[in-house]
Amino acid sequence: xxxxxxxxWLPEDGMPKEEELYDLAELYKVFGDSTRVRILFLLxxxxxxxxxxxxxxSMTQSAISHQLRVLKNANLVRSRREGKTAVYYLxxxxxxxxxxxxxxxxxx
Amino acid sequence: xxxxxxxxWLPEDGMPKEEELYDLAELYKVFGDSTRVRILFLLxxxxxxxxxxxxxxSMTQSAISHQLRVLKNANLVRSRREGKTAVYYLxxxxxxxxxxxxxxxxxx
DNA sequence: TTTTCATATGAGCAGTTGTTCATGTGTTTA
DNA sequence: TAAACACATGAACAACTGCTCATATGAAAA
Numbered sequence: 001x002x003x004x005x006x007x008x009w010l011p012e013d014g015m016p017k018e019e020e021l022y023d024l025a026e027l028y029k030v031f032g033d034s035t036r037v038r039i040l041f042l043l044x045x046x047x048x049x050x051x052x053x054x055x056x057x058s059m060t061q062s063a064i065s066h067q068l069r070v071l072k073n074a075n076l077v078r079s080r081r082e083g084k085t086a087v088y089y090l091x092x093x094x095x096x097x098x099x100x101x102x103x104x105x106x107x108x
Numbered sequence: 109x110x111x112x113x114x115x116x117w118l119p120e121d122g123m124p125k126e127e128e129l130y131d132l133a134e135l136y137k138v139f140g141d142s143t144r145v146r147i148l149f150l151l152x153x154x155x156x157x158x159x160x161x162x163x164x165x166s167m168t169q170s171a172i173s174h175q176l177r178v179l180k181n182a183n184l185v186r187s188r189r190e191g192k193t194a195v196y197y198l199x200x201x202x203x204x205x206x207x208x209x210x211x212x213x214x215x216x
Numbered sequence: 217t218t219t220t221c222a223t224a225t226g227a228g229c230a231g232t233t234g235t236t237c238a239t240g241t242g243t244t245t246a
Numbered sequence: 247t248a249a250a251c252a253c254a255t256g257a258a259c260a261a262c263t264g265c266t267c268a269t270a271t272g273a274a275a276a
Contacts, residue, residue, distance in 0.1 A: 002110050002111070003110070003111055003205065003208050003209055003212065004208060004212060005208070006152070006204050006207055006208045006211065009208075009211040009212075009215050014149065014152065014153045015146075015149055015150075015153075016149065016211070020211070020214055020215065021142050021145055021146055021149070022142050023214045024139075024142075024145055024207070024210045024211060024214050025139070025140055025141055025142040025144075025145045026140075027210055027213060027214055028136045028137075028139035028140040028145075028210060029136075029137075029140030029141075030140075031132075031133070031136035031140070032133055032134075032136040032137035032138075032139070032140040033133055033137075033233085033234075034129050034130050034132075034133040035234080035235095036133075037129055037132055037133045037136075038129055041122065041123055041124065041129070042123075044114070044122065045122040045123075049252085049253095050252075050253060050254095051252070051253085059235090060235080060236075060237095061252080061253070061254095062235080062236070062237080062238095062253090062254085062255085063234075063235055063236075064253095065253060065254055065255080066234075066235080066254085066255085067234080068253095068254095069254080069255085070234095081242090081243085083243070083244070083252090084242085084243050084244060084250095084251060084252050084253085085243095085251090085252060085253080086252075086253060086254090094212070094213045096114050097111065097209055097212070098209050098210065098213065099114055099132070100111050100112060100113070100114045100117075100209075101111055101205055101206045101208075101209040102132045102135055102136060102206065103114065103117040103124070103128070103132060104111060104112060104117075104202070104205070105135060105202045105206065106128055106131045106132050106135055107117055107128065141263085141264080143264080143265095157222085157223095158222075158223060158224090159222070159223085167265090168265080168266075168267095169222080169223070169224095170223090170224085170225085170265080170266070170267080170268095171264075171265055171266080172223095173223060173224055173225080174224090174225085174264075174265080175264080176223095176224095177224080177225085178264095189272090189273085191222090191273070191274070192220095192221060192222050192223085192272080192273050192274060193221090193222060193223080193273095194222075194223060194224090217276100218275100218276080219274100219275080219276070220273100220274085220275075220276090221272105221273085221274080221275090222271105222272090222273085222274100223270100223271080223272085223273105224269100224270075224271070224272095225268105225269085225270070225271090226267105226268090226269085226270090227266105227267090227268090227269105228265105228266090228267090229264105229265090229266090230263100230264095230265090230266105231262105231263085231264090231265100232261100232262080232263070232264100233260100233261080233262075233263090234259105234260095234261085234262100235258105235259090235260090235261100236257105236258090236259090237256105237257090237258090238255100238256090238257090239254100239255085239256085239257105240253100240254075240255070240256090241252105241253085241254070241255090242251105242252090242253085242254095243250100243251085243252085243253100244249105244250085244251080244252100245248100245249085245250075245251090246247100246248085246249075246250090
């Protein structure tokens with residue numbers, strides 16, 4: 001599904017509601033850390049355990065776990081228990097879309 | 109122009125280059141502040157002077173000026189001199205696209 | 217030139233953020 | 247049950263951010 005025109009979301013005067021502005025900034029803030037972006041790109045490829053992510057990024061389990069919580073609070077990822085381990089996965093395709101928008105600007 | 113598929117930007121293994129990951133996070137960081145997002149939504153409607161933006165957002169000229177510099181460094185806005193004043197405007201339509209992507213997630 | 221207006225900028229500070237370290241919680245295996 | 251494994255979480259700390267305040271810069275008017 002293509003991205004909607006911005007005016008689709010906006011009132012006549014062109015300025016979003018106060019709360020939407022705040023939520024929007026909060027959303028981008030979550031993407032505004034390279035560790036979290038790295039995690040998202042990994043999960044874009046396949047669901048992964050915490051220890052796998054930590055190994056892939058050469059970071060401690062604790063650091064990854066903290067960041068996964070941030071991503072979870074933003075509803076960008078979810079997790080399921082599988083025996084002793086926790087498997088994380090992307091909530092939906094919004095992550096892919098948002099990363100695409102950003103990459104389009106970065107790779108110009 | 110529609111947003112390109114994410115895989116368009118990615119190598120076979122699905123992970124962007126180190127530098128791209130960093131730049132991507134830096135880009136989102138700029139959007140990750142509600143003052144800057146507010147400024148961008150204003151400039152989406154029309155070019156504006158610094159003092160106009162400050163008045164519209166009920167903030168000091170200094171605070172706005174500092175944030176405009178951040179936006180300028182990220183190449184999201186530019187400015188032109190008009191007599192005593194400086195008029196700021198969006199660099200291109202990327203800003204509109206990126207804000208659209210975010211709003212789609214926020215307003216669900 | 218000297219003022220005045222509009223903006224830019226540097227220093228300083230409080231609040232926030234990302235990591236490490238130590239430890240807690242939950243599940244499986246011995 | 248006890249031990250081992252995988253992950254979550256709280257405290258603490260250094261680094262960073264966004265604002266204020268004071269002041270500098272640049273252009274127009276007096």
